[in-house]
Amino acid sequence: MAESMKQKYFKWSLVSVSSILASLIFLFPLLAATIYSLKGKNGQGHSFDNYLWLVHQDGFFPNLFITLKLAVLAAALNLVLMVPTMVYLNLKGQRFKSIVDFICILPLIIPVVSLAIGAQVAMPSLLQNTEYELVFFFVVIALPYTYRALDTSLQTVPLKTLVEASRSLGASWTRTIIRVIVPAIRGGITGALFLTFALSIGEYTITSLLHWETFPTWTVVAAQQNILGAIAISVFSFVGAVILLGTIALVSRKSSSRVEVEE
Amino acid sequence: MSKQSSRVSSTLELRGVSRHFGSVKALDGLDLNLEPGELVALLGPSGCGKTTALRIVAGLEVATAGDLMVDGVRYNETPANDRDMGMVFQSYSLFPNLTVSENIEYGLRARKVDATARAKRAATMLELVALESKAKSYPHQLSGGQQQRVALARALAVEPRVLLLDEPLSALDAQVRGQIREEIRRIQLDLGITTLFVTHDQEEAMAIADRVGVMNHGRLEQIDKPIALYNKPATPFVASFVGLANRIPAEVTAKGKARVLNQKVEISSTAEEFAEGEKINIIVRPESLELSSESDPDAVRGIVALKSFLGPLTKVGVAVEGAPLIHLNIASKDVRKLEIGDAIAFKISADEVMAERVNIA
Numbered sequence: 001m002a003e004s005m006k007q008k009y010f011k012w013s014l015v016s017v018s019s020i021l022a023s024l025i026f027l028f029p030l031l032a033a034t035i036y037s038l039k040g041k042n043g044q045g046h047s048f049d050n051y052l053w054l055v056h057q058d059g060f061f062p063n064l065f066i067t068l069k070l071a072v073l074a075a076a077l078n079l080v081l082m083v084p085t086m087v088y089l090n091l092k093g094q095r096f097k098s099i100v101d102f103i104c105i106l107p108l109i110i111p112v113v114s115l116a117i118g119a120q121v122a123m124p125s126l127l128q129n130t131e132y133e134l135v136f137f138f139v140v141i142a143l144p145y146t147y148r149a150l151d152t153s154l155q156t157v158p159l160k161t162l163v164e165a166s167r168s169l170g171a172s173w174t175r176t177i178i179r180v181i182v183p184a185i186r187g188g189i190t191g192a193l194f195l196t197f198a199l200s201i202g203e204y205t206i207t208s209l210l211h212w213e214t215f216p217t218w219t220v221v222a223a224q225q226n227i228l229g230a231i232a233i234s235v236f237s238f239v240g241a242v243i244l245l246g247t248i249a250l251v252s253r254k255s256s257s258r259v260e261v262e263e
Numbered sequence: 264m265s266k267q268s269s270r271v272s273s274t275l276e277l278r279g280v281s282r283h284f285g286s287v288k289a290l291d292g293l294d295l296n297l298e299p300g301e302l303v304a305l306l307g308p309s310g311c312g313k314t315t316a317l318r319i320v321a322g323l324e325v326a327t328a329g330d331l332m333v334d335g336v337r338y339n340e341t342p343a344n345d346r347d348m349g350m351v352f353q354s355y356s357l358f359p360n361l362t363v364s365e366n367i368e369y370g371l372r373a374r375k376v377d378a379t380a381r382a383k384r385a386a387t388m389l390e391l392v393a394l395e396s397k398a399k400s401y402p403h404q405l406s407g408g409q410q411q412r413v414a415l416a417r418a419l420a421v422e423p424r425v426l427l428l429d430e431p432l433s434a435l436d437a438q439v440r441g442q443i444r445e446e447i448r449r450i451q452l453d454l455g456i457t458t459l460f461v462t463h464d465q466e467e468a469m470a471i472a473d474r475v476g477v478m479n480h481g482r483l484e485q486i487d488k489p490i491a492l493y494n495k496p497a498t499p500f501v502a503s504f505v506g507l508a509n510r511i512p513a514e515v516t517a518k519g520k521a522r523v524l525n526q527k528v529e530i531s532s533t534a535e536e537f538a539e540g541e542k543i544n545i546i547v548r549p550e551s552l553e554l555s556s557e558s559d560p561d562a563v564r565g566i567v568a569l570k571s572f573l574g575p576l577t578k579v580g581v582a583v584e585g586a587p588l589i590h591l592n593i594a595s596k597d598v599r600k601l602e603i604g605d606a607i608a609f610k611i612s613a614d615e616v617m618a619e620r621v622n623i624a
Binding site: 158162164165166168170171172175179183184186 | 321322342343344346348352354357358359369370373421
């Protein structure tokens with residue numbers, strides 16, 4: 001009895017110490033960066049000057065806006081393309097699944113330079129001249145993650161019977177997907193949305209290679225003018241991402257607690 | 264009882280419907296007619312094609328050959344969502360994100376019925392399945408029986424031409440199964456809706472259906488009223504699949520006659536013809552065997568090898584030389600003193616028996 005209590009105490013201590021150490025490794029640089037970004041002029045005192053400098057820079061809001069706009073469009077396009085595709089693959093196209101799986105992994109294998117230049121050549125000229133071409137690139141780089149998020153989610157629901165029930169009740173395919181499948185795989189869709197959105201707002205390489213300016217490329221240029229401002233940009237980006245992640249996780253948990261799918 | 268459906272009951276006809284998956288014939292030229300308001304059960308072992316037939320009617324499977332007619336109109340190419348059929352699945356298939364009311368209203372929404380009419384119809388359906396208090400519940404908050412009643416209400420809410428029930432009671436426990444079975448029959452009679460019911464449970468099929476179709480290897484072996492199916496099986500398969508049957512070795516003595524153990528029996532006129540002297544199996548139900556006196560020249564003598572009390576009846580297994588264990592169903596009051604190892608005499612009381620060639624499984 002005493003031995004088991006001792007073992008339990010040892011395990012608890014080990015987990016606690018590891019967690020604290022891991023938190024410190026994660027939090028220390030962040031805390032240091034936050035404190036540093038709040039330094040006043042000439043390193044004296046504390047103020048929000050660096051953050052104010054950041055938001056007063058030309059291009060801050062336009063680039064932030066365009067990045068968010070492109071990220072939202074990419075997330076929406078990704079879902080419009082991938083949800084019906086994944087439903088089809090899981091419902092009727094099992095034999096094509098391995099092929100699509102392979103195609104979706106390609107963005108991870110093909111070097112970004114080849115992907116960017118090669119895909120741009122194939123892009124219709126109408127799109128080559130607008131920043132909206134980036135939406136398609138963002139969709140492509142998010143494919144490996146979207147595929148897995150949706151596939152895992154679809155495999156946890158009795159997809160076939162739900163679809164058949166909906167169809168036998170007179171619903172069209174569109175209604176079936178929107179009213180039955182999407183709510184049933186809300187967790188997977190939220191995950192796919194988040195991943196596409198997160199990848200899109202942080203994407204730098206393709207945007208830079210294609211000479212477009214978004215928030216990530218703008219911050220690189222802006223950071224070269226003010227070292228404290230650059231740290232403020234890092235903290236701003238990190239906190240923004242954390243808030244986004246938290247919000248989506250909260251929404252996802254709320255919806256999944258309401259939707260319990262049983263076989 | 265008042266009819267709550269405004270739609271006139273439909274006829275359903277399958278003419279030579281087949282479904283092949285490669286070289287496998289899941290359904291092989293099925294002919295089936297359902298009269299308006301009739302409940303027909305398709306009964307058969309797993310893989311006999313009964314569910315395939317139902318899915319073809321629902322539009323969830325495409326027939327390789329044959330015609331599907333509803334009220335005389337060919338439905339082969341009509342998509343599932345335009346067929347006006349109500350289907351209840353074995354696994355309930357309620358939409359987990361919708362409340363009970365919303366589930367019932369789902370088909371009406373698809374038909375663009377206005378909100379007031381939808382709510383009224385949902386309330387009527389909930390009353391029909393006695394689940395008024397569960398209108399705002401989600402499927403996961405209901406028991407299996409309640410979920411299946413909601414599924415039934417949802418299928419009926421759209422006033423379907425034909426109601427299709429795909430083993431709707433299989434996932435329920437025995438007590439609830441009995442209740443829901445009676446409820447389905449009550450509602451079906453109340454609404455007068457043409458219904459096709461698929462099951463592998465013969466008791467369920469016999470209890471609920473106007474006619475039962477027994478299927479085997481994608482073919483309809485026999486379709487008839489439950490009592491006729493039981494008493495006059497058309498094929499050895501039907502005889503052995505519907506109810507418990509003894510297979511006893513026999514020899515054909517003349518056309519339509521056979522000797523089984525000590526007794527001469529008439530072979531059913533529906534059985535195939537056998538040559539004189541041919542070795543056959545006769546198929547006899549346990550209740551067609553009765554106790555007899557030892558002095559009866561026709562009596563078969565054996566030893567009690569098994570005794571199972573089933574309430575008013577007791578199932579007695581008798582070991583007889585030259586035959587497999589033969590089962591008799593005897594009134595419990597008549598076998599109170601009978602013990603395992605006792606000698607027993609019995610004879611076949613049926614006027615005629617079904618017979619099969621011995622090489623048939």
